[in-house]
Amino acid sequence: MSEISATMVADLRAKTGAGFVDCKKALVESNGNVDDAITILRKKGAASAVKKADRAASDGLIEYYIHTGGKIGVLLELNCETDFVAKTDGFKELAKDICMQIAAANPQFISRDQVNAEFLAKEREIAAASVQGKPADVIEKVVSGKMDKIYAVACLLEQQFVKSQDPKMIKDLLTENIAKMGENIVIRRFARFQIGE
Numbered sequence: 137m138s139e140i141s142a143t144m145v146a147d148l149r150a151k152t153g154a155g156f157v158d159c160k161k162a163l164v165e166s167n168g169n170v171d172d173a174i175t176i177l178r179k180k181g182a183a184s185a186v187k188k189a190d191r192a193a194s195d196g197l198i199e200y201y202i203h204t205g206g207k208i209g210v211l212l213e214l215n216c217e218t219d220f221v222a223k224t225d226g227f228k229e230l231a232k233d234i235c236m237q238i239a240a241a242n243p244q245f246i247s248r249d250q251v252n253a254e255f256l257a258k259e260r261e262i263a264a265a266s267v268q269g270k271p272a273d274v275i276e277k278v279v280s281g282k283m284d285k286i287y288a289v290a291c292l293l294e295q296q297f298v299k300s301q302d303p304k305m306i307k308d309l310l311t312e313n314i315a316k317m318g319e320n321i322v323i324r325r326f327a328r329f330q331i332g333e
Contacts, residue, residue, distance in 0.1 A: 140164055148173055180315070195219045196324070197228070201235035207331045210235045213324040221319050230313050230321070233299060234292075237306060238328050243292035246323050251290065259286050292323065 140163045148159040148170060158177060166172035196215035203209070214231045216222050237243075245251050263282035267275050288294045293307040300309075314321050 140168060144168065144170070148177075178312075195222050196322075197222050197231060199228070199231035199235050201232060201239055203239050208239045209329045210238045210326060211329075212238065212326045215322045215324050216317070217319040221317050224317070226313070226317060227321075230309070233297075233309070234306065234323060234326075237295065237298055238292065238326050240298045241289075241292075241295050242328060242330075243295055244290045245292065246326070247291055247293045248287055251287070255290075256283075259283065292326070 140160060144163055145156060145159045148163060149156060151170075151174065158180065159173070162173035162176040162180075163170075165176055194215065195218055196213065199212045199214060201210045201212075212231060212235050214227070214234065216227060221227050244255075260279055260283065263279045263286075264275055266282075267278045270278070288296075293305065293310070295306050297304045297306055297309050310321055310323070
């Protein structure tokens with residue numbers, strides 16, 4: 137095993153935002169391989185976020201974003217467990233990032249479970265019409281694939297984060313921040329306004 141230096145731990149902390157002890161453990165476990173250590177920390181963060189998902193998020197803040205030129209505006213309610221976390225720069229930055237995502241990508245729903253039946257039926261009908269005359273199992277596979285693509289556009293949590301170079305969905309961004317801040321974080325609601333809509 138290679139020697140784990142304080143510089144290596146500091147570099148990993150800067151990349152991930154994880155604590156010193158967690159970074160050192162991940163580097164030891166990965167034998168000093170930074171990429172493997174990041175994967176270990178991400179898995180640990182995801183597991184930690186799942187444990188926190190049932191906790192009540194009844195505090196938080198209302199954030200807004202007005203796009204340059206004043207033609208698009210967003211209001212967002214982002215919840216966490218305590219006002220201590222709600223007042224941190226990291227939480228405020230997360231809220232601002234989500235507002236910018238909503239302004240740029242125009243989601244209609246937060247998650248799949250909020251998609252209304254009318255919207256689903258209409259989109260399924262359109263998808264099925266494009267493969268009419270095919271066997272039923274083929275139609276179902278095509279419709280299922282097209283619906284996943286529709287969810288990736290219509291549902292905020294499934295959208296690709298516009299500020300990330302890597303493929304990262306908004307739900308991944310939330311998971312990272314839940315692990316980093318140690319509290320459950322929930323996007324409660326949002327409203328997007330656009331001149332002329």
